Amino acid sequence: MERSGSSKAKCVTGNNGEAELKLCNAESRRPGWITFPFIIGSAALWSMGGTGWMTNFIVYLIKEFNVNQIDAAQIYNVINGCVSLLPILGAVIADSVLGCFLVASISSFVASMGIVLLSLTATLNSLRPEPCGNKSSSCKAPSFLQFFVLYTGVVLATLGASGVRFTTATFGANQFESHKDQSTFFNWFFFAAYATYALSSTLIVYMEDNVSWALGFWLSVAANLIGLAVFVAGNRYYCHETPQGSPLLSLARVVIASFRKRKLQLPLNTDEFYYGQHERNKEVDIPPKKNFRFLNRAAVKIDGDTKSDNSIAEPWRLCSVQQVEDLKCVIKMLPLWSSAIFLSTPIAVQTSMIVLQALTMDRHLGPHFMIPASSFLVMIMISASVSLALIDRFRSTFPLWKKITGLPPTVFLRIGVGHLLSVLSLIVAALIESFRLRTAHLHNVDTPTVPMSALWLSPQLILVGIGEAFHFPGQVSLYFREFPVNLSNSATAMVSAIIGISFYLSTVLVDLVRRSTGWLPENLNNGRLDRMYWLLAGAGMVNFGYYLVCATLYKGKDESSSSSLPMTDDAGEK
Template identity: 80%
Template sequence: MESSCSGQAAGNDGEAELKPCNAEKKRAGWTTFPFIIGATAFLSVAVTGWMINLIVYLIKEFNVNGIDAAQIYNVINGCFCLLPILGAVIADSVMGCFLVASISSFIATMGIVLLSLTATLHSLRPEPCGNRSSPCKAPSNLQLGVLYTGIVLATLGASGVRFTSATLGANQFESQRDQSTFFNWFFFAQYAGLVLSSTLIVYVESSVSWSLGFWLCVAANFIGLVVLVAGNRYYRHEMPQGSPLLSLARVLVASLRKWKLQLTRNNDEFYYGRDGQKKEVDVPPKMNCRFFNRAAVKTDGDTRPDNSIAKPWRLCTVQQVEDLKCVIKMLPLWSSAIFLSTPIAVQNSMTVLQALTMDRQLGPHFMIPAGSILVMIMISSLVSLALIDRFQSSFPLRKKLTGSTPMVFYRIGTGHLLNVLGMIVSAVIESRRLRTSHLHHLQNVNNPVVPMSVVWLFPQLILVGIGEAFHFPGQVLLYFREFPANLSNSATAMVSAMIGISFYLSTGLVDLVRRSTGWLPDNLNDGRLDYVYWLLAGIGAANFGYYLVCAKLYEGNDRSSSSNLPTSDDAGEKELRS
């Protein structure tokens, strides 16, 4: 930047020529930090404030069956985790991060406004349930239409800003150290907003007024949008370069279009890029997954006279082919993470239903909102992350304990085991809750309250939170390290996609259990939720064995086995060299 400024000054006599350079210096960097971090905090408060307490809202205000409300919650969380990939593709390919984040924030505001109207206007929600003799009145089509429109818009907007704001912030910094610091504060702002909304706003919704709580979310989302837009004059905007996910799709299409083509052993027949082997890899495609090598074989009409690609969906570079192979090699490990997150998704929704049936009184004047119970996961994760970071940086025997196997595989495996343990504890605690319910004859009773403190649910949530502190950051680290550099953004999106798919799988699993067994009736006291938790523990144990096989067989990039993958220290040295 300084060299370009001096060049402009030397080549022109007037001071006016220096103004664009000075203006450019004022852009980006830490000047943008308060705007992006502030917007992130407010937007996190808004989305968590309405989403985390949605199960209770559907049950209490819209007379939705408890299991059905949990299913709706899981579907919404699945969309919230999958749709950011669409937002990232649009940002990379067409609009850029700032426009996608701003438009998404506005859409989220409109969605939360509709949700707030359902809580404010009596005509937009059904009559409350009366006594036991009169059944609860179902919501009308108009009421459901306004409710679901608000949920869809709020989810779509919140998911659109989720990754694009992080990318927008990272683009403001040049050095990896500054980017790392930004990401630390970015996630801290997200977690701080989550904890605040999970406690304060959820308490307002449950104990004061649903309408006031939702309008507070509207205010938080609007303030976040204003703060984000206010920093636009300082942002450095990256031009859309095209999504790397599209390049992977091109390799798939090109391979299928050339499936009859005989593979060649002549290196000159492969396409290395417009500038030849200087800009791309200097070796032919590897023989693993060699079907895709056809996408890099040049045929008549594939290139122009200047050696550029004439048909992008018929010819790809060798590097693009190898990038796709890298993603394919990661899929088994990625699939094991899906089956790891599915039990967690089921447990989250069922824990809220359990809390609704238990004594939530904490002292003589305070009752814990059922939706706030899940904040224990976040608190235990934050504490565990700090302890894990301290262990990794200061414990001298770490290398002796782990040997040559990468720390990241141990970290993910520990998360698997803690997740299984959490499901076992959940089953034991639910068995105790059911025994207490039967002892007090609370079966076939509407809205029963079991004389058992909700604090009994804390151990299972703490265990799951500790497990998440191990396996989720470990997965991000593994994908980020093993994916090609141009797919680093997609590596983090893989984690979000995994969580989204797990929420959908959890919905299907719960529906299958409801259809096949009597374990999940409308009244949990009449069912056997403990059997569901034992089932989840069994699935988790089997998935842990599957993970061990995948980790053992995984071959890292340019390495012969997983045991030769770099440790976290090696990765840090590699990052510094790059």
């Protein structure tokens, strides 16, 4: 992988079972596709283990812990937010101390221990409250011990899942040299995650609903532990990045140093800037750019900033020009990043509310089989998986696309299509919910099941999945490509942070709507969830306009326009 400025890495190989270490720098060949089955296999199993308990957790809280429906959806959103936001912490630890391999391995073990505790709550009657049947007034709340074991398991499982989620993606991409191979890896990484999510959301969730919650949770434990074994088994082939210290702290130092020197006049002589301990190499280093000029003060050398060997005397007062430029690169990405937050928030609301909608609808397929409410979310993963495979094959038609349109398909076009499909899914969701409410009011709204097939929820879910196949891998590829080299872990975690913040915002939004309107009562048949979907669709269109402005104005780290960033790098390497 030709990336200038890349740190050295240790490649672990072996002959006759004996491990042999050698240095693998930016010019050396990376192991490549030999690592693919180990990394994708472990990622798939970890996805199965994580989603096996998480996907159906709303129903578990409602049926086994007597939790209010909307409250259960809110708890689910908080858990998803943590799973998606905490990978930033995992990226910092990987960059600073342990590296991706150890962070992923340790996190997988922690997740397994958390799911073991959840499995115990499903296995031992003493760790669950007594069932309350038809939600009568005699429902007994869980005891302190029952809640303690449940939420301790949730915390451990969540921490573990967050540690493997995007750290594994970065680790896998770093095994390849070319951007084309990295792009292909990201597509198949998401495909494997979605496909196994689909499997666990059907097979494991069905077992939880119809056979035994304990069996479903213990299967999740097994998947997690087998995934760890597969990941460790490939260690002899991996290229391990050597931790170089957290780049996020480096960015923080630039902010503090520029603030401390805010009254300093910027010099006209570029030699007064600090380029590193070994002085400026005019063939490589360039003066700080003029954008965000106030940050350039962090790289200005004054008396006492450096030691006799030209190293930095106080890191929070002086930074290198490269550190300053790295922060500028991140700042330029923030508007695009923020547009993705408001793209994902409606999706977070949909995925939790759809489970509650499905619980009120007819979920039978034939006279003897009933689809678990949580399993409807599998349609997102199936449509996303199929779409990812088709998008990957779409590469062969790139020359034809360019010939017809005169423009190459860019990563910004891919993300923009995802925005529009998300809005379309909300419009369809609002129309279907309006139809469901009319059907409910034609009958008794207090009837547990509305005489309407839950398969009506499929169109909106399919649109969400197709949209995710466009915008999620597109964002990962964009951030990985545009972020500085030493921020590669943080770059992939940025997408995870988007999802996490979106789930938190969805929790706040649902709570705000529930408090200020009558749209979300305990019985959805008495509410107006369709109005909330219309509200989100309108906000989505406004956000799409904001995204178009951000994408149009964006200049890449090499000052290229957004229209010159291809969807993949088939045309050549950077």
